[in-house]
Amino acid sequence: MxxxxxxxxxxxxxxxxxxxxxxxxxxxxxxxxxxxxxxxxxxxxxxxxxxxxxxxxxxxxxxxxxxxxxxxxxxxLPFSQVALRKQMVRLARVEEVTLSELIGFRMIMDGAAIQVASRLRTPEELDELEQTLVAMRTAIDVDFDAFSQADLAFHELIARISRNSLIQTCNEVVRGVVLGLISDKIAHAPNSRALMLESLHHHAEVVDAIRTGNGNAAARLARQNMFDYYAGYVPDSEQETLRALIEE
Amino acid sequence: MxxxxxxxxxxxxxxxxxxxxxxxxxxxxxxxxxxxxxxxxxxxxxxxxxxxxxxxxxxxxxxxxxxxxxxxxxxxLPFSQVALRKQMVRLARVEEVTLSELIGFRMIMDGAAIQVASRLRTPEELDELEQTLVAMRTAIDVDFDAFSQADLAFHELIARISRNSLIQTCNEVVRGVVLGLISDKIAHAPNSRALMLESLHHHAEVVDAIRTGNGNAAARLARQNMFDYYAGYVPDSEQETLRALIEE
DNA sequence: CTAGTCCACTGGTCAGACCAGTTGCTCTCC
DNA sequence: GGAGAGCAACTGGTCTGACCAGTGGACTAG
The missing domain is CATH 1.10.10.10 (Winged helix-like DNA-binding domain superfamily/Winged helix DNA-binding domain)
Incomplete structure (x- = not known):
């Protein structure tokens, strides 16, 4: 017994x-x-x-x-992922979690959202995506914060189109944490406007791939863009794990 | 004012x-x-x-x-997977999070872990992977629980090799939640032994792809295997989002 | 030295009191 | 008749004080 x-x-x-x-x-x-x-x-x-x-x-x-x-x-209250989100934030903010881990995770999440969205998106949702591009174009002439907001709207829409609430929640959390860690550096970069223009160009490429329904290409593009954007903030010794996410 | x-x-x-x-x-x-x-x-x-x-x-x-x-x-307290898992289980119980969302999330996490592991793995780690295959082979003749344990060890090792603690944690949590939801159905399936043999075969294929360093192929294989394994538990109307994760 | 007892603390629960906020009803005034 | 004020009965938020079970350390007896 x-x-x-x-x-x-x-x-x-x-x-x-x-x-x-x-x-x-x-x-x-x-x-x-x-x-x-x-x-x-x-x-x-x-x-x-x-x-x-x-x-x-x-x-x-x-x-x-x-x-x-x-x-x-x-x-x-209506069911919500508020408490799950809190726990994800706690996970993302664990002291030993490195920026490269966060960026890697973001690449995975964004890539997956884009891959699924490429297949599931409706014509109306595609129109909405185009509208967010327009908003981003407009925001470039305002300031970095406005551009960040427009960028956020783009990614939130993608995650919504993926119809996976876990992707949505994880995406929001890791994006927020990454941005919190390096936002100052980006906003004060001397070529901030050029970076925004280039980012807009990349987003448009991703939307094109989504339009043609090519999920793999869209996801790969998005991950490559994120690698190019963020790799400079990561120690060389940690870039290998990010490279693994962009190989063909 | x-x-x-x-x-x-x-x-x-x-x-x-x-x-x-x-x-x-x-x-x-x-x-x-x-x-x-x-x-x-x-x-x-x-x-x-x-x-x-x-x-x-x-x-x-x-x-x-x-x-x-x-x-x-x-x-x-330090961050704990228990709390994250508890929140995910809560959401699954009230169906704020569906089984297909959980499975999709798992496919993404496992796929990403395998992709990164293909690039980062050392020869010693590859040996360890082979050992887990041996353990899985042995466990088939014991029972489903033993096989589940060996399967768990395989996936935990992969996630460790990925060197991303966010992937590790999310992987472990979502695997536990999914298994908790459908474990009874799997353990009592009439062809349980055949399923375990087939699963072992798939794991071996993944290890082969990891050995050759082909991250994309390994990840795609793994996601396809998971789709084949779990799709039967998901309503037809929700399978589209999972299919998006296995297209070439 | 070991085991048992006692004490001072800890957190868990209880009961009762008081306060601010909300809603609905009644009354008074215009 | 309509609008506004006042009141009563409830709500949740906080306070006070009491008691109980659990824990660890110190002390005493064998």
Whole structure:
């Protein structure tokens, strides 16, 4: 007879589990309301502190929202990847993670999004992509921040067209972290305008490949462009892993 | 003069922010301890309930761990795959993330790991890969669990050879989540042994491509194998996004 | 030296009080 | 009749204080 180690489970955790189980079974759906805290105290037969601690956890997971004075009780929120995103951010910000790892990961994510988008995109979505190119062209004459915003819109659209929310979330996170690390260097580069123009040209090439539905070519182009753009910020000794992602 | 809408910030949220800011600035590092709850009450000049609600949020974010009776106060945690995995599992349960999205993500991660590993692998690492194939061959005659373990060792080694911790982590997490969702179906398939043999054959093909340093071919092979293996578990209407990842 | 007990701390939960915010209803004034 | 003010009953946010189980270290007895 073999026993295994036991672990006490806190009362508030039990409440969290019950609520999430009810969500998984469809017995609670977004838009609905939980009972008030005082009602939950009665139903769960615990103190109000315990209920509130459970609600803090659920809130942090993006499951519910509480508003003071709201007479209808805590609201179930639409499902979102807020908490997953938080964990991805924590992963990306681990101290030992290098810039080259982040850039490599971004190349993979962007490349994959573009590859899938090339196959799945509708004509309307292709039009939207063209519009983002126009916006990028306009933003060049404003400033680097405006160009970054337009660039962001381009990549967010690509990720949306890929219809994979994990790609979307990872892409957003790693793009944000990479940009946070080297944004100053890029914005203050002496040839900033030239870089923006070249970047726009590359984006247009990618859109062309997407238009023709050539996923592999589009992904390879995008990865090559990212390598060219970012390799200068990475130590020579770490570029090998990035090169592996652009070979034919 | 333009004013913007204001939003009250709760006291416990302020505490969460202060702790997370201190982490971001490196003033707190994993392994360190926060002061005890009663000490935090004094430092933040709030009630103990408020401190505890903040700690529930931080705990839910994977930032700290509290143990009853621990005389050293709440512990700062390093990033952990467990928390990332937990969030992915939550999303899968409510179908905010579909099986096809998870499988697609896995194809991308595994494919990328194999592509980079093809370039970076050392002769010693290639030997290690061969050993995992031997272990898989042996495990077929044991049972599906043993084969799964050997399969896991293969993929973990590949991810390690890729020298990208983001790929490693995401790969491990998503593999665990996918396997958790469909493991029962696979283990009880009537042709389980045939599936394991075929899977072993595919892994050997991948290792061959890695040996010759052909990253693109290895990655494509791996993604094709995963598509063949998993496509049956995905609705027809969602297979298009997976097909995009295996086209030439 | 080892085992047991005690003490001072830790975190988990409870009960009750008070406060600010929200909503709906009623009353008064124009 | 319509608009505004006031009130009551609720909501969630925070506070205070008490009690309990768990942990580790110090002390004592064998």
């Amino acid at each position: 073999q026993f295994s180690p036991v672990q006490p489970v806190r009362a508030y955790q039990r409440i969290v589990e019950q609520v999430e189980d009810a969500l998984a079974r469809g017995e609670l759906v977004p838009g609905q309301r939980l009972p008030s805290e005082r009602e939950l105290v009665a139903q769960f037969a615990v103190s109000r502190s315990t209920v509130r601690e459970a609600l803090r956890v659920l809130e942090s997971n993006g499951v519910v929202r509480s508003r003071p004075g709201d007479p209808n009780g805590p609201e179930i | 333009q004013f913007s809408p204001v939003q009250p910030v709760r006291a416990y949220q302020r505490i969460v922010e202060q702790v997370e800011d201190a982490l971001a600035r490196g003033e707190l590092v994993p392994g360190q301890r926060l002061p005890s709850e009663r000490e935090l009450v004094a430092q933040f000049a709030v009630s103990r309930s408020t401190v505890r609600e903040a700690l529930r949020v931080l705990e839910s974010n994977g930032v700290v761990r509290s143990r009853p009776g621990d005389p050293n106060g709440p512990e700062i």
